[in-house]
Amino acid sequence: MKYIDEFRDGVVARQLAAAIAGEVRSDRRYHLMEFCGGHTHAISRYGIKDLLPVNVRMIHGPGCPVCVLPIGRIDNAIELAERPWTILATYADTMRVPASKGLSLQKAKARGADIRMVYSSADALRIARENPEREVVFFAIGFETTTPPTAVVIRQAAELGVANFSVFCNHVLTPAAIANILESPEVRELGTVPLDGFIGPAHVSTVIGSQPYEYFAEEYERPVVIAGFEPLDVMQAILMLVRQLNDGRAEVENEFTRAVTREGNIKAKALVAEVFELRRSFEWRGLGEVPYSALQIKEKYRAYDAETRFGIGYRSVADNKACECGAILRGVKQPTDCKVFGTVCTPENPIGSCMVSSEGACAAHYTYGRFKNVPIVKGSA
């Protein structure tokens, strides 16, 4: 397939692997965090780890919109879905995320709530227009990539006067999360989590551009390489990070030049600024309350804000005690460090959110990587 196969070419991958192996220094280790779940998924799906030297370690970051949603927000979504005459429209990934009392949106649906899976925010608005006698709430989640489409439907709803449509806004911001990780005591003081550099987001950066990362590179002296979600993008970014670290540089470099500019998508950013404003604080699973890390709907569009419209109050709920999602999302632990990984917690019965989305670190490792270390013996029948 044109424009896809070129970025999955095994021959080029081996050349890049050889280049990385040739440039890493044997006297040091390279701890690289891929922020995005999209990168985590690509690394697991294409077996990129197999192609890296042993002293290059990939640490999975918190960039999976489903994984960082705290239990309390899922509880809120269920509360909204179970209101009479209400339809909750949601991206499919959120359906299986565990909520309080053993519930999830999937289970709430089975109990009778009208929950519809949609591919886009536009589908949610369409459902509202097709069902004028019902209240339709769009469960909006995601980083900067999914924020502009939500802004579009809010503006459209206002223009068209769709009175039965509202948005439960859970849009979060990438730079705030990266700053939070770099500010965490584990990384800053204790040194328990060595973090030498970042693979920067692909799709998020098409919207916000490469400029917001310049602060991290300078202030925290960590190199950032923005990379696409294809496996060769990831390999190339790793090579660029290794080079920066070897040279003692901490710069923002852009591997994903076919889609990302320094300024990003100016039109999309303007649209987001028109509809949303910063939320004073937002709870992230794993990171806790992070100031100014999420968006809320502006006064002008308040009529479309499900939280104010239905008086939804947020209540924080602690994660399951055995679940290590928090530490995994901060890069402090790996999925296999968690006692319930692969035993009690599986994709069929997720305890924590990292086991739900295919971009979650636990689900990716469970699905693609857990056979590792099992030798292959071909029979002789």
Place this chain on the structure above:
Amino acid sequence: MSAVRADYVRPVDFKHGRVDMTHGSGGRATAQLVDELFLRAFDNEWLRAQNDSARIVMPAGRMVIATDSHVVSPLFFPGGDIGCLAVHGTVNDVAMSGARPLYLAATFVLEEGFPLADLKRIVSSMATASRLAGVPVVTGDTKVVEQGKGDGVFITTTGFGIVPDGVDIAGDRARPGDVIVVSGTLGDHGVAIMSLRENLTFETTIESDTVALHELVAAMIAEVPGIHCMRDPTRGGLATTLNEIARQSGCGMVIRERDVPVKAQVKAACEFLGLDPLYVANEGKLVAIVPSATASRVLAAMRAHPLGRDAAIIGDVVEDAHGFVQMETSFGGRRNVDWLTGEQLPRIC
């Protein structure tokens, strides 16, 4: 004086009529629907006898029974509809044991309000499929449920067949050293359905591959009766089927991504929807596990048949007590090909 004959019954209105509760009450309306629709479409000696059961003569040998409910939505899709699917699905389930399918039984659950024109279209497609396959529908049943309690039409079919002597095909017979063969491109049916369901249109229409495979199976076992396993990778796709067989047989499998046939359009649609073709449903493909010494003969027999033109050897059965299915990626790495979890979901970010 009325000109109407005393025994006149107004025919069922297959143009504008709809299914109502009387069609399932067992009374005159039910009988009329059976006569004018099902009997006419499926016409054969067993149905003509109009008994509650069909008396059939089974040849001597090991009998195979398989049953399958069809609940597809949408009911009509590019390349087929629920009617022909209900025939193909069950004929294939019977055939995957190496058996020759002989008879079908069919049950219809209809939803009140369903257009009779659509029902007629479905039944006639089913009758055509049954005739083409040479497997008659010999008995059946119709029920009607109230509006909102069904999804138009559900069809359950049960198939009966006989396994030829010397054939022993079962999911627990895969052995390390065996070779994995598929009969053609994967994911066509699932992508055809999903693009309709999600209102996605692509430049070229992807058609479902729904088809009866028993003749292909017959050609394969005529060449190599000693095939170990055979299955049609329907729900959950190839990945799920291989995991099932690996678990039943207590061995592992390694497939090679570059050898797995997938149409370019299907690949593109999957890319777009965030799906993996290995997990997408097929309705006209089979996967066979055969001793390596016979692999080239099986492959040649498959490729000589129109339904196996794109057949390919895609991997090997290996020793692995964990029963993992793995794939050598075109990229050069190795990864697990796990059981399907939930439904395949689109990516959002």
